[in-house]
Amino acid sequence: MLKSYGVIGEKLGHSLSPIIHEKFFKKTGFSGTYNLFEVRREDLKDVVKAMKVLGIKGANVTIPYKIDIMKYLDELSPEAKKIGAVNTITIDENRAIGSNTDYYGFGMALENHNVELKGKIAVILGTGGASRAVSQYLLDQGIGELIFVSRDYQKAKEKYSDFRIISYQDLHSIDGDILINCTPVGMYPNTDVSPVDAALLKQFKVVVDIVYNPKQTLLIKNALEMGLYAINGLDMLVCQAAKAQELWNKTVIDKKIIDEVLFEANKEM
Numbered sequence: 001m002l003k004s005y006g007v008i009g010e011k012l013g014h015s016l017s018p019i020i021h022e023k024f025f026k027k028t029g030f031s032g033t034y035n036l037f038e039v040r041r042e043d044l045k046d047v048v049k050a051m052k053v054l055g056i057k058g059a060n061v062t063i064p065y066k067i068d069i070m071k072y073l074d075e076l077s078p079e080a081k082k083i084g085a086v087n088t089i090t091i092d093e094n095r096a097i098g099s100n101t102d103y104y105g106f107g108m109a110l111e112n113h114n115v116e117l118k119g120k121i122a123v124i125l126g127t128g129g130a131s132r133a134v135s136q137y138l139l140d141q142g143i144g145e146l147i148f149v150s151r152d153y154q155k156a157k158e159k160y161s162d163f164r165i166i167s168y169q170d171l172h173s174i175d176g177d178i179l180i181n182c183t184p185v186g187m188y189p190n191t192d193v194s195p196v197d198a199a200l201l202k203q204f205k206v207v208v209d210i211v212y213n214p215k216q217t218l219l220i221k222n223a224l225e226m227g228l229y230a231i232n233g234l235d236m237l238v239c240q241a242a243k244a245q246e247l248w249n250k251t252v253i254d255k256k257i258i259d260e261v262l263f264e265a266n267k268e269m
Contacts (some may be wrong), residue, residue, distance in 0.1 A: 006060075017237070027261065028257060030248075058089060076077040086100055087130075095241060125195050126148075186217035209233055213235030
């Protein structure tokens with residue numbers, strides 16, 4: 001019997017997750033189906049119960065529910081507790097366990113591109129669920145300084161009271177090493193916008209966009225045109241999906257398989 005998995009979110013027409021997970025099913029031999037579960041905010045409280053009733057073995061969680069889903073879970077992994085956000089649910093013996101594979105996916109993506117972090121200055125655009133995983137990874141790897149950019153200063157300060165928070169208007173005064181977009185700005189179908197003006201990118205050496213659809217967002221396009229090192233969101237998507245499947249199937253996926261899926265994804269999408 002095929003095991004059932006999926007992704008939980010609000011609007012999922014843009015999602016490439018089913019394609020990525022189908023590739024992993026095929027290459028690892030762990031058979032399963034992967035579906036899109038579009039959920040209204042008012043129905044989120046019923047999702048975990050529905051997963052158990054329907055026999056769904058696991059799910060990814062995406063915008064805007066990575067934080068809100070936590071209170072409906074039976075257990076949180078250590079990294080999910082530390083980060084304060086969940087993007088993967090595993091149903092094990094009728095218990096819903098929340099994990100954060102964004103942390104591992106982001107880390108593997110930077111490792112794939114040999115991005116040096118120790119002592120560097122990183123600027124994160126956005127303060128949502130994805131930024132929590134990204135910032136925690138950067139801190140664990142010895143980043144020199146971490147700066148958050150937010151449109152809502154007060155709300156951001158409540159979340160990240162120990163860090164420097166600036167507005168988008170103040171971004172021009174920052175000379176950093178790595179710029180990371182953790183907002184959905186530039187995501188399909190609104191692909192003609194960038195979270196920051198192209199002129200600001202000259203203040204950085206590396207630009208990372210966790211948006212993966214389109215593969216080349218306007219932010220990434222502008223960074224490449226300026227001769228910067230740019231990393232799109234496909235690396236993180238594929239690597240976090242691999243970690244999710246490891247949790248669901250209690251296994252370790254060979255890096256060769258992950259690299260194959262990433263190569264195919266970059267070629268096809």
